[in-house]
Amino acid sequence: MAAALIRLKVELRERHLQTHSAFCREYDKIAGTIDPALVGTFPGRTQFHRWLSGSLKGLPYPHHCRVLEGMFPGYTAEQLFERYTDELPLSHASAITVADSVTGLLDVIENRINQPTFGSVDWEPERPGDAPRSHTGLTAHDKWDVATPTRQLAQRLLQMEQTEYLDSREVSQFAYLAGHIIDLDTRIDIQISADGSAHLTYRYETLNMTGRPLTRMSRELWFKYTDGGLDIGPLRESTRRLAIQRIHDTPSLSKFACQLSPAIQPGESAVVGYTCDGGKFDDELYWRQTIARYTRHFSVHLRHENAGDLISCSATEEHPDGAENSATEDLIWDCDGDDAIVTLHREYLRPNQSVTLFWEVTREHS
Structure with missing residues (x-):
């Protein structure tokens, strides 16, 4: 039905x-x-x-x-939430057959799964006037005897188109990123107490678009000031078991890996993450995040307790070639009593980009 x-x-x-x-x-x-x-x-x-x-x-x-x-x-x-009875018009470009969609996806994924494309991938929001896309314009195989990982990835993308409301343009973009790990959503929560000590939460919704299981993800964290070291642990709401493998530690820097069990298989997605305590904010209030993977949606949620008034806040986005643009238009900020609250959203980020959030408050840490 x-x-x-x-x-x-x-x-x-x-x-x-x-x-x-x-x-x-x-x-x-x-x-x-x-x-x-x-x-x-x-x-x-x-x-x-x-x-x-x-x-x-x-x-x-x-x-x-x-x-x-x-x-x-x-x-x-x-x-x-009432039923809608009028028919929705469908454009000619979107009225494609499932067989053509599957065949086109198989072709693109098979060409890239072992030789992923870098740099020239179409990875950006839809622009006004963009025509709807279909997979029929892609060169298609006449045969269906493709490797199992290729078939798994194509099936996953078509499932996402139906259940997660991706449009055909986004499905096509994901197909061209076969061979990569994609972060569908990255969320960073930064909670700063009155004395400047910080609690960080990283949450990733990760899609494996490669032909091999994903068992490990490498990360690093840095603070200018710490309480002597960084305490990093797995996020409880992760849908995989996580073990934190410490690789290199100094009082202000930690390089580590998240080991996943069970592995995220080709075509599967999972929520994984970690928390960090021990860092402190003192004389410089900013957070710079380097992007490790193609990231569909990225957000930072900051609560600075007992901060007084929020004097200013801004954000910048740096590109792999060094170019920089303002991201301040995507900031939402407010005050809750003496707490400063800032939220930043960005979309379609690429590996080796970075996003930096700056803020200034009236109350200094004791």
Whole structure:
């Protein structure tokens, strides 16, 4: 039986917000205008899918309803979750057969899975006027006797197109990144206490687009000031067991690896992450993050406790060639009592890029 088409799904498609990351970005913008405490309370991918599939019983939690009604003025939450009976128009370019899509994906993935492309990959947001894409324009094999990893990756992308609301353009981009590990979502939470001590949480939703199992990911963390060393541990909500392997440590720098069990197989995605304590913020308030992988959505969520007034905040994005541009337009900031709250969102980041968040407050650490 086909899933019910609801009005919310139609409205999101019309605004090009049908992907989870695009929805969350818009959700946070509207939430910040309603109540800063609602920023970051967007639904997870599974819950978002339930909303759009029509399988939700009743309505979401009240705070979700408040934000949704702010996102779609003129509609109540009840109306957004009603069945939509009018047919949605389909463009000729998107009316492709499944066989053609699968064949095109197989061709692209098989050409790149063992020789991944660097540098020239189309990895950027959709531009106004971009035509919808299909996989039929790609050179296709007449044969279906491809390696198992190739088939697994193609099946995963087509599944994501159906269940995670990626459009054909994004599926095509992911296919061209075969041979790479992709971070679908990277979230960094920085909690700074009144004395400047910091608690960091890194959360990655990682997609394995290679032909081999992913068992290990290397990382490093650096602070100008520490309490004598960095204490790094696995994130409890990870969907894989993590063991932290310390590779090189100094009082302010730690190079380490996250060992994963079971491995993330080709075509699989998993949530993995780690926490860090022991770092301190003192005379310089900034956080610079180097991007290790192709990253679809990236966000930093900062809470600086007992900071006083937020004097200024800004962000920059540095590219692999050294060029730099402002990312301040994607900042959301506010104050909660004496706490400063800053959220930064970026999308379509490449390996060896970096994103830096700067902020200045009135209260100095004791």
